[in-house]
Amino acid sequence: xxxxxxxxxxxxxxxxxxxxxxxxxxxxxxxxxxxxxxxxxxxxxxxxxxxxxxxxxxxxxxxxxxxxxxxxxxxxxxxxxxxxxxxxxxxxxxxxxxxxxxxxxxxxxxxxxxxxxxxxxxxxxxxxxxxxxxxxxxxxxxxxxxxxxxxxxxxxxxxxxxxxxxxxxxxxxxxxxxxxxxxxxxxxxxxxxxxxxxxxxxxxxxxxxxxxxxxxxxxxxxxxxxxxxxxxxxxxxxxxxxxxxxxxxxxxxxxxxxxxxxxxxxxxxxxxxxxxxxxxxxxxxxxxxxxxxxxxxxxxxxxxxxxxxxxxxxxxxxxxxxxxxxxxxxxxxxxxxxxxxxxxxxxxxxxxxxxxxxxxxxxxxxxxxxxxxxxxxxxxxxxxxxxxxxxxxxxxxxxxxxxxxxxxxxxxxxxxxxxxxxxxxxxxxxxxxxxxxxxxxxxxxxxxxxxxxxxxxxxxxxxxxxxxxxxxxxxxxxxxxxxxxxxxxxxxxxxxxxxxxxxxxxxxxxxxxxxxxxxxxxxxxxxxxxxxxxxxxxxxxxxxxxxxxxxxxxxxxxxxxxxxxxxxxxxxxxxx
Amino acid sequence: xxxxxxxxxxxxxxxxxxxxxxxxxxxxxxxxxxxxxxxxxxxxxxxxxxxxxx
Numbered sequence: 001x002x003x004x005x006x007x008x009x010x011x012x013x014x015x016x017x018x019x020x021x022x023x024x025x026x027x028x029x030x031x032x033x034x035x036x037x038x039x040x041x042x043x044x045x046x047x048x049x050x051x052x053x054x055x056x057x058x059x060x061x062x063x064x065x066x067x068x069x070x071x072x073x074x075x076x077x078x079x080x081x082x083x084x085x086x087x088x089x090x091x092x093x094x095x096x097x098x099x100x101x102x103x104x105x106x107x108x109x110x111x112x113x114x115x116x117x118x119x120x121x122x123x124x125x126x127x128x129x130x131x132x133x134x135x136x137x138x139x140x141x142x143x144x145x146x147x148x149x150x151x152x153x154x155x156x157x158x159x160x161x162x163x164x165x166x167x168x169x170x171x172x173x174x175x176x177x178x179x180x181x182x183x184x185x186x187x188x189x190x191x192x193x194x195x196x197x198x199x200x201x202x203x204x205x206x207x208x209x210x211x212x213x214x215x216x217x218x219x220x221x222x223x224x225x226x227x228x229x230x231x232x233x234x235x236x237x238x239x240x241x242x243x244x245x246x247x248x249x250x251x252x253x254x255x256x257x258x259x260x261x262x263x264x265x266x267x268x269x270x271x272x273x274x275x276x277x278x279x280x281x282x283x284x285x286x287x288x289x290x291x292x293x294x295x296x297x298x299x300x301x302x303x304x305x306x307x308x309x310x311x312x313x314x315x316x317x318x319x320x321x322x323x324x325x326x327x328x329x330x331x332x333x334x335x336x337x338x339x340x341x342x343x344x345x346x347x348x349x350x351x352x353x354x355x356x357x358x359x360x361x362x363x364x365x366x367x368x369x370x371x372x373x374x375x376x377x378x379x380x381x382x383x384x385x386x387x388x389x390x391x392x393x394x395x396x397x398x399x400x401x402x403x404x405x406x407x408x409x410x411x412x413x414x415x416x417x418x419x420x421x422x423x424x425x426x427x428x429x430x431x432x433x434x435x436x437x438x439x440x441x442x443x444x445x446x447x448x449x450x451x452x453x454x455x456x457x458x459x460x461x462x463x464x465x466x467x468x469x470x471x472x473x474x475x476x477x478x479x480x481x482x483x484x485x486x487x488x489x490x491x492x493x494x495x496x497x498x499x500x501x502x503x504x505x506x507x508x509x510x511x512x513x514x515x516x517x518x519x520x521x522x523x524x525x526x527x528x529x530x531x532x533x534x535x536x537x538x539x540x541x542x543x544x545x546x547x548x549x550x551x552x553x554x555x556x557x558x559x560x561x562x563x564x565x566x567x568x569x570x571x572x573x574x575x576x
Numbered sequence: 577x578x579x580x581x582x583x584x585x586x587x588x589x590x591x592x593x594x595x596x597x598x599x600x601x602x603x604x605x606x607x608x609x610x611x612x613x614x615x616x617x618x619x620x621x622x623x624x625x626x627x628x629x630x
Contacts, residue, residue, distance in 0.1 A: 012603060041584040048591070224577035227585040254578065278580075318606070325599035332596035336589045486606050 006178050006417075007312050013183035015322050018309055019329035020186040020396025022300040023193065025111065025361060027334040028390060031294055032226060032343040033359035038290045041229025042281030046291035051331070053504055054292055057497040058301040058461050059327055060489060061468035063319035064481040066310025068472075072568065075311040076408035077304040078559045081463075083568045085471050091565050095555045096460045097304025098408045101401035102424070103452045103551060104303070106431035107445040108401060109170060110151075112394035113162035114143060114366065115387050122373065122383035124156065129371045132354060139366040144439035148540075151439040163436065167429070170395065174402045175421045178312055182399050189392045190329070196389035197337040203382050204345045210376075214351060216251055222347030225252050225355065226339065229278035232258045233352070237270045247272065249356045285511065292508055297454075298334055299327060300400070302461030308404040316484030324487070333393075341386075345372045362442075365390070402428075412558040434547055438540045443531075447544035450528040458512075462505045469498040 008014040035043045069080025077097025081090040121127050129135040143159055144151030154160040173181040209218035225231075234251040253261065258273065265271045281287050296302065310319060346355040346368045358368045373383030402424060409420040438444035468477050474494040482488055516526035524530065531541035559565070577585075 011606075015603060041580065044584055044588050048588075220577050223585065224581045227588075228578050228581035229584055230578070230580060321599065321602055321606070324595075325603050328592065328596040328599045331592040335592045339585075339589070486602060 007314065009179040009183055011318065011322060013179070013187055014309065014313065015325045015329070016186040016190045017178075017182050017396075017400065018300075018306060018322070018326035020190050020393075021303075021305050021309070021400030022298065022326065022330040022397075023190070023333045024300075024393050024397040025115075025365065025390060026294075026298050027330065027393070028197075028338040028342055029361045029365040031298065031334045031338045032341075033361065033364050034290050034294050035339060036226045036343050036355065037359055038284075038287045039229070039231070039276060039278070039281035040225075040227045041278045042284075042287050043291055044227075045278075045282060046288045047295060050288075050292040050295040051327075053496050053500050055295045055299045055301060056324070056327060057493060057501045058465050059299060059306065059323045060320060060481060060493070061465055061477070061497060062301060062306035063310045063323040064477060065464065065468060065472070066307040067313045067315075067317065067319050068480050069307065070311030070313060071315050072571075073564070074411065075308055076404060076411050077307050077460075078408065078555075079411055079562075079565060080307050080311060081467060082565045085467055086569050088566075090467070091559050091562075092556060093463050094304075095552060095559055096456055096463070097307060098404055098555045099548070099551045100303050100452055100456050100460060101305055101403075102405045102428060103431065103448055103548060105170075105398055105401040105405075105428055106547075107435045107448050108394065108398050109167055109428075109432055110143075110159070110163060110435055110445065112166045112391060112398055113159050114139075115391040115394055116166055117142060117159055117162040118366070118370065119384050119387035119391055120162075121157065122380050122387060125380055126157065127370055127374050127380070127383055129374045132350065132358065132367055132371055135371040135374075136367045138370070139362075143442065144436075145441055148438050148440045151436045159436075163432070166391075166395070166398075167432065170398050170402060171421060171425050173395075173399055174406060175417065177417065178403070182403065185399065186396050189396050193389050193392045193396075194333065194337070196385050196392075197333065197341070200382055200386050200389065201337060201341050203376070203378075204341050204348075207345070207348050207376070210348060217348050217351045219344055219348055221252050221352075222344035223340070224254075225347050225352060226343045228252075231276050233274050233276075234261065234265065235272050235274060237272075249352045252352050289508060289511060292504065296457070296461065299330055300397070302457035302459075302464065303401075304404050304460060305400045307464075308407050309400070311407070318484050318486045320481055320489055321486040342369065345369065345376075348372075349375050408555070408558075411564075412562050431547060431551075434543075438543065440540070443538060443540040444544050447528065447531065447538075447541045448548070451545065451548060458505065458509055462502065462509070465497060465501050465505065469502065474498050 008017070035047075065080060065084055069075070069083050072080075072083040074080045074083050076094070078091040078094030081094040081097070082088070084090070118127070127138075129138065140146060142157060144153070151158075152160050173185050175181065176184070205219055207219055209215045211217055232253040232255070233249050234253055235247040236250050237246055238248045239246040253273070262273065265273050300306070306323075313319065342364055343355055346358070346364060349372045350358075350368060354368065355364075358364060369386065370383065373379040373386065376382060405424045405427075406417065406420045409415065409423050410417065413420070413423075435444045435448065472480075474497060477497070478489060478494060514520050517529055519525035528541070531538040532545065
């Protein structure tokens with residue numbers, strides 16, 4: 001009897017789907033903020049080293065193990081890890097790879113709705129701001145950040161209607177399947193996204209210095225704020241005391257400007273000049289941790305998504321070039337587009353003070369940039385283009401978050417796609433309603449993003465690279481990776497994948513525990529820890545942990561009942 | 577922007593752009609890239625076993 005097995009249509013299609021999964025808000029909003037904060041040039045060195053020792057190794061390991069698992073008849077993370085390791089514990093570790101994308105989808109689709117709502121609001125000419133505070137107020141009202149339950153509005157200026165639209169859009173595309181849904185959409189969306197980014201980039205780089213009263217706020221200085229390896233910054237005192245918060249950045253100085261200002265500033269107690277060099281920054285562990293974190297989150301490694309996507313490849317489909325191509329597409333969007341657009345645009349209209357004070361992902365994206373576009377000539381059009389590009393990037397990512405869950409439900413319950421889409425639709429609708437209802441200070445979203453979108457993906461990536469390097473083994477892993485490959489992985493990556501990558505991941509994890517959980521050396525523990533165990537524990541944070549626990553229990557129970565997972569222990573590894 | 581800034585910018589942007597262009601070129605020029613029509617393979621398990629081991 002013939003078996004109908006879902007597969008990708010073309011190699012370029014699967015590459016665009018994986019690249020689409022990786023390209024998201026982090027490329028255009030998180031990366032530039034991180035690079036500017038951590039010294040530009042030094043950050044880029046740490047960033048490219050992290051790409052080599054962390055990003056590419058985990059990416060190749062996931063592609064290889066995914067295709068191997070698919071050949072053995074499994075498409076979900078529990079199934080694939082169970083089949084490769086032949087150890088019952090692995091299927092329970094694989095539960096993480098189902099829980100991560102499902103929970104991230106629950107809040108990511110909410111952010112996706114913000115992007116669509118902002119794009120349409122720009123098109124309708126409703127985005128006119130004079131100060132960052134106005135843009136921040138609009139954002140708070142739009143997403144219901146004032147109090148719980150405020151996000152359920154359905155007017156043009158409220159998020160509810162957009163949310164329902166994007167939720168249904170995602171499920172229509174996922175219901176159409178891998179080739180007709182995900183691959184079809186990514187084939188149009190990814191080139192469109194790059195074209196839109198190029199249009200916005202040209203607009204930003206041709207802005208010059210639009211404010212005649214502030215000629216120092218120019219494109220050249222904006223680029224310098226992000227990319228200069230050595231920075232000289234003029235600061236003014238805004239409060240008493242010795243804390244860094246008492247000083248505000250006011251100008252980025254070139255070396256000749258520094259020479260002419262130096263004596264005057266040294267004589268003025270209300271002003272100071274700070275200098276940071278590439279050599280100082282490159283020795284800072286904070287810079288390395290930030291760069292490694294950015295590479296890690298940007299490439300979508302450790303989400304369980306690539307494992308599932310690669311499982312639909314055929315035995316001799318290339319994985320090495322495909323993995324590199326998807327990675328390079330993500331890096332192009334991040335460094336060549338995100339690295340030139342966001343901070344530069346913010347700097348030109350708000351100056352160094354405005355960008356320095358608002359460099360987090362949401363601040364840059366939903367407070368600084370709306371103000372920038374509202375002040376820019378033809379800003380309505382470019383605001384629409386930019387937020388529509390963010391929307392496309394978000395849809396290609398959220399689609400990828402549904403497929404691992406669909407694959408798992410099909411595999412565990414032995415049901416068809418229509419039934420699995422319906423089950424996942426109900427689960428994610430409840431989860432999404434939870435995130436949207438608890439919208440005050442975006443606490444539910446923030447808690448889930450920290451524990452699932454940050455903490456758990458470190459754990460899963462570490463598990464995956466250890467399974468590849470130590471259980472499957474480097475020799476066998478490379479042999480499997482090179483089956484049908486268009487290029488070969490350089491041999492020295494074997495050493496990196498076995499030793500350096502796991503060690504680096506464990507180092508990052510230990511540093512995080514010491515610094516943010518225990519609070520050693522940095523004062524208080526991270527506020528996400530205090531939300532749970534601090535003196536004023538937050539109820540929404542605890543409810544969010546409850547959602548994660550329920551998802552874990554539900555998936556683990558299903559995993560324990562799948563008979564075909566037990567059947568693989570008697571088969572040789574390469575058979576299917 | 578300083579000269580150092582231009583060097584960092586051009587090196588970083590140049591590296592990712594060249595890598596991306598090379599990957600796309602390499603993918604497109606690889607032989608045997610054929611469109612399957614429906615994105616669903618009909619596989620006979622017996623044929624599959626014979627093919628995989630043959």
